[in-house]
Amino acid sequence: MSGALIQPYIMFGGRCEEALEFYRTALGAQIDMLMHFKDSPEPSPPGMLPPGFDNKVMHASFRIGDNVLMASDGCEEGQQYSGISLSISVATEDEAERFFTALSDGGQVQMPLAKAFWSPRFGMLTDRFGISWMINVVV
Structure with a gap:
């Protein structure tokens, strides 16, 4: 490939x-x-x-x-997504917080931004357009 x-x-x-x-x-x-x-x-x-x-x-x-x-816009009104997320890897907790807060405005948080065993900050949300996001601080 x-x-x-x-x-x-x-x-x-x-x-x-x-x-x-x-x-x-x-x-x-x-x-x-x-x-x-x-x-x-x-x-x-x-x-x-x-x-x-x-x-x-x-x-x-x-x-x-x-x-x-x-x-x-595709060829139809409305769109449903499942089974895929866009993942953003950032260098700092401040950057993670800023992106997470901005993307969650009008959306829905699935997992609040918090410490995880692999990262000082990780969270998941769906934005106001139905797009699933994962925010992750890379250490």
């Missing part, structure tokens, strides 16, 4: 621009590219998009630190 790269591609079911702005504020995300369905050089096949999705995000690329993630 030489040269293969795996990148998360998150579907936000109509809330992509809102999510990108949230991650920009909460995590310092940088949006590298954003294209709406209406800006595509080829029209979407008839019936593929719900009414009003022309102004939604067809594709976006953004960075959190050195990590590149991709995102879209």
Whole structure:
């Protein structure tokens, strides 16, 4: 599998621009590219998009630190996730606290940020967009 790269591609079911702005504020995300369905050089096949999705995000690329993630509104309203979490490894407890607090705003904490046998701070949460996160201080 030489040269293969795996990148998360998150579907936000109509809330992509809102999510990108949230991650920009909460995590310092940088949006590298954003294209709406209406800006595509080829029209979407008839019936593929719900009414009003022309102004939604067809594709976006953004960075959190050195990590590149991709995102879209997908082709339907709403989105449910299970079985996957995005994990953020940080160097300090202050940084862990800041990210955890920011991401949990409007979300739900599954495991409060606390000492774990492998880390001085570890916590798990689901943000307001239904994305599961793990925050971990690497020692």
